[in-house]
Amino acid sequence: MITKAIIPVAGWGTRRLPITKIIEKSMLPVGNRPLVDYSVQELIKAGVKDIYMVVSNVEPCQVRAFYRDNLALNLYLKDRGKEDKLEKAKTLPDDVQIHYIAQDPSSKYGTAVPVAMVVEEYQINEPVFVFMGDDFIWNPGGESSAEALLAAVKDDTESALLAIDHPKEALLNGGALTIEDEKVVKITEKPKPEQVTGLASVSKYILSPSMLQEIVKYVKENDFGPRDQEYMITDPFATYVNNGGVLRAARTDGEYLDGGTVEGWLHANNVVCNS
16 A cells, blocks of 8 residues: 655646735635645545645745644634534544645756655655646546556556546646557657647656656756756656656546646536536
């Protein structure tokens, strides 16, 4: 069982300005919950007990506030005889812990950076889930993306990424996948329309210890300037695969929902609220 997960939520959310000046992108509401909580609750149901959230070092941190107990609210509910609301106000089970690590927004930028930070800070040497905090798979009553990833890997030496049959999503958020025997042999980031195959990658992963070390190495050994390129997590994925590592494609029947654009966020709310 995989009991650890990394969720990066430190981005500025520039595509959603100006609202992200005051609301963290991962905290934008979908239905009656913040965007990131769909991933958090899914991971908890899959058996995760320790969640490592990489947050911005800009205070106040709304993610921290959401996942800690609000003692004043709890007291108010008890005093007003609204104890039935206490369960809704509790956002984290007692046996689950969130560990926070602050990332300077002016430091190295990209999806590989927060993962490397957590691996080094907490000396992680076991398979972990990595879920980006601004999208999720909606599949009520069906297999979750975490369950699909768990079913895809054969042992602790293998990694897996989530794959969807929606090529348009690859153009904006993921990459076009080249698959052989359910293994990823190539990821084309930000592909041109003619490069898009029938499968697109989604930012939900199980990463093996060797893959995690490949990510740490990639971030340490490269010195990209702020205007050069991002530290994309798919770059060390490619090195890992080229060196013989197994990266499996876990397919899902769920719907990919994204809060990174206004259109995607509105669609996510419509889907969740009408389900």
